[in-house]
Amino acid sequence: MFSITSSTTCGIESVPVIVETDVSNGMNNFTIVGLPDTSVKEARDRIRAALKNSGFPFPRGRVTINLAPAHLRKQGPLYDLPIALSILVSRGEIPQQSLSDAVVLGELALDGTIRPVRGVLTTALMARRIQKQTMFVPKENEQEAAVVPDLHIFGVSSLRSVVDHLLNRSKLIETIYCPTETTQNEQHCFSFIKGQALAKRGLEIAAAGGHNILLSGPPGTGKTLLAKSFPSILPPLTDEESIEVTSIASIAGKLHSSSGLIKTRPFRSPHHSSSAVSLVGGGTWPVPGEISLAHRGVLFLDELPEFPRHVLEHLRGPLEDGVVTISRAQAPVDFPARFQFLAAMNPCPCGYATDPKRPCVCSSFQVQQYQKRLSGPLLDRFDLRIEVSNLSQELLLSESLSESSAVIQSRVVIARKKQADRFIDTACHLNAEIPHSVIDQICHMSAEAKQLLALAIDSQSLSPRAASRVRKVARTIADLSNTETIEEHHLAEALQFRGQSTERF
Ligand SMILES: [Zn+2]
Structure with a gap:
């Protein structure tokens, strides 16, 4: 034998x-x-x-x-x-x-x-x-x-x-590692996006702390472009992350032949007609789904309410745990799925409910039904919610370039370095992942900030989960300004992003 x-x-x-x-x-x-x-x-x-x-x-x-x-x-x-x-x-x-x-x-x-x-x-x-x-x-x-x-x-x-x-008849030549350039995600640059200062600031905070973000606004305001530009301000993959990301692509059969390690963060944007299996993974021979292909990168769901609710509910577990378990008769299979969740939506079926210039033609019942497609617990997982609005003509026609992605990325990298130092020897890497048990210790607030949070919990009836998410975002904002203690204005900004577009839900 x-x-x-x-x-x-x-x-x-x-x-x-x-x-x-x-x-x-x-x-x-x-x-x-x-x-x-x-x-x-x-x-x-x-x-x-x-x-x-x-x-x-x-x-x-x-x-x-x-x-x-x-x-x-x-x-x-x-x-x-x-x-x-x-x-x-x-x-x-x-x-x-x-x-x-x-x-x-x-x-x-x-x-x-x-x-x-x-x-x-x-x-x-x-x-x-x-x-x-x-x-x-x-x-x-x-x-x-x-x-x-x-x-x-x-x-x-x-x-x-x-x-x-x-048999030593004709020797094969040993392979040397020389990958061809992989077709990278088409990288957009923030410098070409005019205006939208608030949305850009929100995306910078999200990139720095690993927070999830929801962009809402009428069609044509550039939500998709903002989302597609998001990977350009994320820090490059570390070697270890690069191996993880490439392994998942390889197992899913999505790796281009002759390409070596994947060096850029994944950006996956599945269509709303995608099945639950293609989104979370599965099959007779379990293969990773979109959420695992987005591991260490971004999962972008455009037109979020168009996704069937039962499909979206599958995201809740992985969003908490960073892993998806596919149950199989023989043995369950785990795939990593630590991605940043980015979504975009119109405020109503016609899209113009928040547009000051175009009238909305939806009935209030239609608007209600539309927003009901998203469950409260899912919406709760968006740490930042940003209203994107139409630009004024003046801004649209201006020829000045905005800040480039590289400049924003450099600030993100510094903020992430602070987090890496803070979380050394722990399972957590980013502020968005801070476990509840240590939140008081890590998200230390000034007396004024505490007061403001207490006020917000009362007036906006924030759930404990929502309140701790606000604190984590405030931690990132403080990191971006290189401050150890979360001050009142850091918390105020975090609340402002949380509060955006919440009144409709
Ligand atoms: Zn409408």
Whole structure:
């Protein structure tokens, strides 16, 4: 019996899967155990054809493949290449020791060429963890694997080429990490957005402290443009975050071939017709959804009330915990989902309820029904709510550029550095994540600020959750002005952003 190491993913981690092969005398038979039933037949057919078309006769006798451990869920096509190679080893076509310190994965086409698979980056991280030296991966996934240092990566395009390499007939060239430029999120710059000082200030605060933000206003006021410009003021990803983000994209099958690590923060804007599964993740073989693809970046939902309410309710848990759990009969799967939530909406179905120039044509019943589509608890999760209004003609025609994204980003970076120092050795990274138990200690307020908050709790009937969110926003505002104690004017600004557009809900 002979074995080759491959892998499977659990959440965003890969774990080893051992492909064991046994060829014995008896009736011709090819059995694979350890895979879900439906994919076994397909795997058998592909492997048989790929071997034949690569010039290797399929062995006579009883061929048994076991994918261990049995209790782990495995996705079929990944194991085609390791199974085919282990059959060749057991027939003595290639020496056993040539694969003993390797991790192998790849899907075979019928003609023996190798197709790309998902989760190669996490497999490479696993290979290093279990101290393997070499990896054979599909050519199209080679840059993804080469992200991980200290491994010899070989990108392979056909079964034949791997065999020739292992037999020293024709050596493959080891992959060097040189990713092509990834198509980055189209970056908009704040300097091209005229006016909207209040909205820009709100977005700066949100970026600095990781707060969620709701933009409301009539159509054509630039809500979408403001939202799309938001990533340009966020700090760049750290190396660790970059690996997380790339791993999720890889597992979801959304990573471009030949691109390496993702360096820019994700910005995901799913349409309101998206299903709950595509938003939060799921499927028979659980894949990450939009909220996980937005991990460490931004989830933007335009026209928020158009999203079905039951779909939006799925966001509440992940917004609190930064993780989404997909329940499965065998074992639940966790995907990280720590994103900043950005949404935009019109104030009413026609859109002009808050427009001073155009009359709103909706009945009060229509407006009520429209706003009822969003639940109170969901709205509660927006720390800043900003009314975006039409610009005056004078401002629209002015040619002066506003402050650039780079300048705003530099202030955001300083405020985040303060938070990093504050939260060193804790699970929390940003002011928005401050746990309730330490809020008094971290969001220390002056006597005047305390008084103002007490007043607001009374007059605006703020819930305890809302009050603590206001304090966290005030903490960020104080950080942006480099102050340790939250002063009255910091809290007033936080309340102003909280209060915006609340009276209608
Ligand atoms: Zn209206």
